[in-house]
Amino acid sequence: xxxxxxxxxxxxxxxxxxxxxxxxxxxxxxxxxxxxxxxxxxxxxxxxxxxxxxxxxxxxxxxxxxxxxxxxxxxxxxxxxxxxxxxxxxxxxxxxxxxxxxxxxxxxxxxxxxxxxxxxxxxxxxxxxxxxxxxxxxxxxxxxxxxxxxxxxxxxxxxxxxxxxxxxxxxxxxxxxxxxxxxxxxxxxxxxxxxxxxxxxxx
Numbered sequence: 010x011x012x013x014x015x016x017x018x019x020x021x022x023x024x025x026x027x028x029x030x031x032x033x034x035x036x037x038x039x040x041x042x043x044x045x046x047x048x049x050x051x052x053x054x055x056x057x058x059x060x061x062x063x064x065x066x067x068x069x070x071x072x073x074x075x076x077x078x079x080x081x082x083x084x085x086x087x088x089x090x091x092x093x094x095x096x097x098x099x100x101x102x103x104x105x106x107x108x109x110x111x112x113x114x115x116x117x118x119x120x121x122x123x124x125x126x127x128x129x130x131x132x133x134x135x136x137x138x139x140x141x142x143x144x145x146x147x148x149x150x151x152x153x154x155x156x157x158x159x160x161x162x163x164x165x166x167x168x169x170x171x172x173x174x175x176x177x178x179x180x181x182x183x184x185x186x187x188x189x190x191x192x193x194x195x196x197x198x199x200x201x202x203x204x205x206x207x208x209x210x211x212x
Contacts, residue, residue: 033166035139035211038102044068044075045101047092047129048108051145051174052079054195056185061192064105066199071212076101084111085125092129096136103211104133105202107143109158110188114148123157130165141205143198144171148188152178168209173201 038044046052046064054062054077064077078095080087088108096104106129112122126142133140142162144154153175162169174190176197177183183194190198206212 032168032205032208035103035141035168035206035209038071038073038206038211040072042073042102043099044071044073044103044105045078045095045099046075046105046107047078047088047095048106048143049079049083049088049111050081050189051110051198052077052105052107053081054079055081056189057192057195061195063190063195063199063202066196067105067202070199070203071206073212075105082111083108084115084117085109085122085129089125089128089132092132096133096138101138103139103141105141105143106130106133107145110145113145113155114188119155119157123155123161126158126161127164130161130167134165139211140165141168141170141202141209141211143202144169144174146175146178151175168205168211170201170205173198 046067052064059065062077064075068075076099078099085108106126108126109122130140142158144158146152146154154171159169159171177190177194183190183197185191
């Protein structure tokens with residue numbers, strides 16, 4: 010019994026350590042900094058009104074201008090092609106990258122999505138732009154982001170939000186359809202990203 014209790018205590022300690030793991034640090038965003046939310050329909054806010062999209066809610070939570078550059082239906086290859094002009098146009102200090110969902114829906118392959126995300130991150134970092142990564146769940150009975158998101162976040166030392174969307178897309182009260190949050194769900198996503206930005210020191 011003692012051995013079992015000791016094993017349980019150790020497991021709990023490891024779990025808590027993992028949950029409270031250190032978040033990679035980012036530069037503090039000046040009050041006039043531009044944040045660019047880049048992605049597909051999840052960034053655009055499909056399933057809710059524009060003022061309840063996650064970028065619109067996040068702007069209020071962090072007190073910085075957050076521009077939304079979400080294109081519904083866009084696959085990651087098209088996002089990679091679009092990103093350079095978006096970075097030049099908005100001149101952000103921080104990029105919030107939430108992409109890949111349409112690759113999964115169209116069964117284009119995880120490897121290609123992963124490489125496109127890596128290329129987008131490199132583009133931003135070459136311009137001195139900080140990046141946070143949002144994991145997009147793969148459709149299924151229990152939607153979860155593929156492992157490559159965590160691997161990329163670790164590779165580039167990025168703050169990574171991996172739980173919000175999977176929690177939202179498993180809860181019918183937070184969804185507008187099978188793949189998109191509703192206003193309440195987008196608010197939860199914005200709150201999770203704001204919390205990650207605080208932990209990283211960006212705000």
